Amino acid sequence: MTNNRAKYYFLMPGVIWILAFTLFPLLYSFGLSLTNYRLGRNPKYIGFENYAEILGIGDEKVDKKAVSTASFSAFLFLGSTATTLFFGTFVAWVFNHNLPFLRQMRAVITMPLFAAPIALGWLGVVLFNEQSGPINNVLEGIGLGRVNWFIEPMPARFAVMLTDVWQWTPFVFIVVLAAMQSVPDDLYESAQLDTKSNWVLFRWITFPMIAPALGTVMLLRMVESLKIIDIPYSLTRGGPGSVTQTYVYYAYETGLVGSFQLGEAAALAYLMVVVSIVITSIYFYRVRERFE
Amino acid sequence: MAARAKPLPMPEPRSAFSRASLSDRLIVALALICTFIAFSPFAYAALTSLKSEWKDGSILPFIQFEPSMQNWQTEFGSGGPETFKALRNSTLISLGATIVATSLGTLAGYGLARFKYGIGNRNLVSWFLSQRFLPPVATLIPFVLMFRDLKLLDTLPGMVIVNATFTLPFAVLIMRDYFADLPSELREAALVDGASEFTTFMRIALPLARPALVASTLICFAFAWNEFLFASVLANRDWKPYPMLVAGSDTVRGIDFGFVTTRMLIAVTVPVILSLMVQRFIVRGLTFGAVKG
Numbered sequence: 001m002t003n004n005r006a007k008y009y010f011l012m013p014g015v016i017w018i019l020a021f022t023l024f025p026l027l028y029s030f031g032l033s034l035t036n037y038r039l040g041r042n043p044k045y046i047g048f049e050n051y052a053e054i055l056g057i058g059d060e061k062v063d064k065k066a067v068s069t070a071s072f073s074a075f076l077f078l079g080s081t082a083t084t085l086f087f088g089t090f091v092a093w094v095f096n097h098n099l100p101f102l103r104q105m106r107a108v109i110t111m112p113l114f115a116a117p118i119a120l121g122w123l124g125v126v127l128f129n130e131q132s133g134p135i136n137n138v139l140e141g142i143g144l145g146r147v148n149w150f151i152e153p154m155p156a157r158f159a160v161m162l163t164d165v166w167q168w169t170p171f172v173f174i175v176v177l178a179a180m181q182s183v184p185d186d187l188y189e190s191a192q193l194d195t196k197s198n199w200v201l202f203r204w205i206t207f208p209m210i211a212p213a214l215g216t217v218m219l220l221r222m223v224e225s226l227k228i229i230d231i232p233y234s235l236t237r238g239g240p241g242s243v244t245q246t247y248v249y250y251a252y253e254t255g256l257v258g259s260f261q262l263g264e265a266a267a268l269a270y271l272m273v274v275v276s277i278v279i280t281s282i283y284f285y286r287v288r289e290r291f292e
Numbered sequence: 293m294a295a296r297a298k299p300l301p302m303p304e305p306r307s308a309f310s311r312a313s314l315s316d317r318l319i320v321a322l323a324l325i326c327t328f329i330a331f332s333p334f335a336y337a338a339l340t341s342l343k344s345e346w347k348d349g350s351i352l353p354f355i356q357f358e359p360s361m362q363n364w365q366t367e368f369g370s371g372g373p374e375t376f377k378a379l380r381n382s383t384l385i386s387l388g389a390t391i392v393a394t395s396l397g398t399l400a401g402y403g404l405a406r407f408k409y410g411i412g413n414r415n416l417v418s419w420f421l422s423q424r425f426l427p428p429v430a431t432l433i434p435f436v437l438m439f440r441d442l443k444l445l446d447t448l449p450g451m452v453i454v455n456a457t458f459t460l461p462f463a464v465l466i467m468r469d470y471f472a473d474l475p476s477e478l479r480e481a482a483l484v485d486g487a488s489e490f491t492t493f494m495r496i497a498l499p500l501a502r503p504a505l506v507a508s509t510l511i512c513f514a515f516a517w518n519e520f521l522f523a524s525v526l527a528n529r530d531w532k533p534y535p536m537l538v539a540g541s542d543t544v545r546g547i548d549f550g551f552v553t554t555r556m557l558i559a560v561t562v563p564v565i566l567s568l569m570v571q572r573f574i575v576r577g578l579t580f581g582a583v584k585g
Contacts, residue, residue: 022431029434118538227428251429
């Protein structure tokens with residue numbers, strides 16, 4: 001630590017970039033949320049009126065669409081996070097065996113993770129197609145009957161969730177697999193003297209050892225699930241009605257489509273920022289030692 | 293391992309699959325099912341893209357339908373100028389964003405790995421990562437107004453700025469982790485020899501960090517390539533990237549499944565191939581260093 005000035009030269013470009021393109025826009029956004037700005041009109045300061053309108057504070061009625069889209073976001077937050085964690089852990093358990101071919105298959109499994117979500121939405125349109133899509137064909141084949149994925153609200157919600165789950169399960173998989181592979185072999189060897197049950201081994205050895213990684217990946221999934229917009233955008237256009245519109249999709253539509261109510265959209269987005277900050281703080285609290 | 297029903301006295305020859313136990317076969321079967329679920333939608337899309345007309349869910353080429361390259365010819369032939377322009381835009385935007393993000397990320401990553409800062413390195417790292425956690429709409433709305441005032445709407449620099457901003461966290465984290473794992477004696481020896489901090493960085497640390505540089509470059513490129521939301525608002529004419537074409541596939545001629553899947557496959561090919569090249573760095577990069585891969 002001899003040269004005290006040099007160390008700031010390394011950091012400064014990045015810090016300036018973040019100041020200019022993350023922190024400044026965030027403050028700007030907060031400022032906007034306190035106005036009634038619409039594109040093409042002069043903005044007027046209205047204090048916290050936008051927030052009052054959304055949340056139904058004071059004389060205002062609660063913004064019903066904000067509530068319904070938030071409930072779909074909550075559905076994804078819980079459903080997608082839980083499902084990806086479950087499947088991802090299961091797939092990781094399967095692949096954590098020293099058997100031939102598994103390594104080659106592993107790379108294939110990570111493919112959905114890197115595909116553009118907007119394109120996966122379209123893929124979903126083809127796969128979930130009600131008349132001739134393979135998913136309905138399979139469901140009919142095994143006797144469960146066809147599902148109206150895009151007409152009925154609940155199936156539509158599941159179509160969005162399943163597409164997201166398909167994309168993100170590999171993420172949980174690779175992280176949990178990495179955690180499983182760091183469990184020392186001798187733990188299993190000594191336990192195998194007492195039990196033959198795979199479930200007992202998983203429950204009492206693997207699970208406690210991977211729990212910290214699961215916690216981390218759960219928080220990351222939670223944050224990501226709140227950001228979902230591309231998949232419903234191309235898969236369902238938010239429909240039928242607006243049952244598959246996520247909260248951020250609603251904010252996007254309010255501010256950047258049609259009437260361009262930027263002030264109100266900024267307020268909607270800012271409420272989500274608060275939620276993200278809470279989850280993010282928990283995340284950084286958990287991983288704090290890693291970055292010292 | 294957990295799979296073995298009973299511990300064997302002697303190590304089992306793993307290469308001979310025929311001698312694998314029943315539970316081993318079950319595991320391989322499960323692994324095949326998982327792989328099938330992950331891969332089959334892509335395969336289905338590929339087959340659909342070879343259909344000139346949509347026939348009720350038939351999937352077997354030559355048997356159920358006559359494969360044709362018509363969709364691909366349309367995309368690159370008659371629709372070629374639009375396709376190539378969007379692909380060029382995507383390439384230039386992703387390349388620019390990757391260069392900016394990896395340069396800034398490498399410098400910051402080195403700083404965070406090698407020095408202690410007054411504000412606390414942990415705080416700085418979380419600060420760099422915060423962008424990944426924020427809902428994109430929150431920054432998208434002000435970006436529209438900022439870019440309008442700075443005349444950056446629908447320009448290459450504008451799109452590079454946007455994509456560099458949200459790929460920067462990956463670069464910072466991957467590079468910080470790698471530099472932190474390099475032995476600090478190398479740096480100290482160079483400094484004792486009278487080299488400046490910057491020379492030490494350029495001559496000693498950077499060449500050693502080549503694998504991480506490659507990984508950071510590929511991951512940033514893949515994520516910038518996939519970006520749709522910002523592009524949909526900030527670049528909807530001249531600098532439209534390829535995901536915008538994918539998003540608008542239905543407006544061209546209704547929903548034509550062969551056409552939609554062709555575009556979808558073109559969009560996913562580049563990032564998926566890149567991802568296969570950086571398997572080793574994916575875990576750390578995507579968990580922001582929280583889990584070591």
